[in-house]
Amino acid sequence: MSQKEYFNSEYPSVEHLIKKAQSRVPGFAFDYLHGGCFSGVNLDRNIEDIKKVQLKPWYLKDYQGASQETELFGKTYSSPFGVAPVGLQGLMWPNSCEYLAQAAKDHNIPFTLSTVGTASIEKIAKITDGDFWFQLYHPAQDDLRDKLLERAWDAGCRTLVILADTPTFAYRPMEIRNGLSIPPRMTMRNIAQMMFRWNWCFSQLFAGGMPEFQTMKPYIPKGLSMKHLGLFMNKTFSGRLTEAKIAPIRDKWKGNLVIKGIVNPEDAEVAVKHGLDGMIVSNHGGRQLDRGESTIEPLKRLAPDFKGKIKIMMDSGIRNGADIAAAMACGADFTFMGRTPMYGVAALGKHGGHHTFEMIKKQLQQNMEQIACEKVTDFPRHLVSE
């Protein structure tokens, strides 16, 4: 069996992966991955609302078999899902950024590197032969923005993701309580949490080394204390995206430009007006606005008006192949997952990405075969309208 087809039948669902991940990763790192903002209302809503979507089968159709192949920005991916940008992945499991990039490449699905990921643009380019997406946190200085765009382009990246949904820092009680930082802060509680996670400690010390913001490393002054690194990052990124910031990026970036965090028609109009190629209906996985809607709801409203004008993608709350089927039926052209692949790597280390993608593919295939959906673009025909 090739690494690509790796599938461990002990962990056939994300729930199994979460349980295993929780037993291997120190509490402060698991909380960072698993939690939402405030009391997790938006996070729970994402997961619950997508389950309410209902699909109708067509059992007596002259069914010719199902293919997950999906065309996006002139490329044919093997499945309609990809890896969303996640910052600080190395804290949850050493080398997880690199493992997921490799697994995504092997499975022919897109991998998105975050500006604050723990592998550099150049390393991910090497792993993926330049076939990756890059998510830009908007730098306050144009000079740094241009350097990052240039590095991504030179490395082969042709799809840039800009971020609309982080105008301000999130309020996440568990992160505040855990004093989250890299390297992990040595409070008594954090030390106690690490003590029973030998695999994680061993891997951090010997395999991956302590995680660092590798893409940002050249711009971070040497020898900063954690407090000053935090202040540096706050000053470096300007947070709120505006039309005035989108326009020069559109001018400079010759590849596909995607905006992430769109949940209303006003913002979608701006994306179309500026000639963006795609929008990701996302609420950052319930990590920013606790009283926000689940993303499946705005997706249903935006798809009829914007389909064909701009590629519509969705993330937040996708945990299995049935959720992908639901999102595609509600009008998504493509989907992304943030936590699900990370649970896989936290649970199974370097096999985790391959296992998770194989699992999701099997689940999606079963859904397609069950309802007789031959192509991913046929999913909307199977939606039970409300």
Ligand SMILES: Cc1cc2nc3c(=O)[nH]c(=O)nc-3n(C[C@H](O)[C@H](O)[C@H](O)COP(=O)(O)O)c2cc1C
């Ligand atoms: C631990 C964690 C870190 C994240 N870091 C980033 C980031 O650096 N940039 C970004 O655009 N989105 C980030 N996100 C949001 C994801 O890209 C994605 O929108 C979200 O995880 C989707 O929800 P899901 O986890 O339910 O799939 C992060 C999400 C998580 C869980």
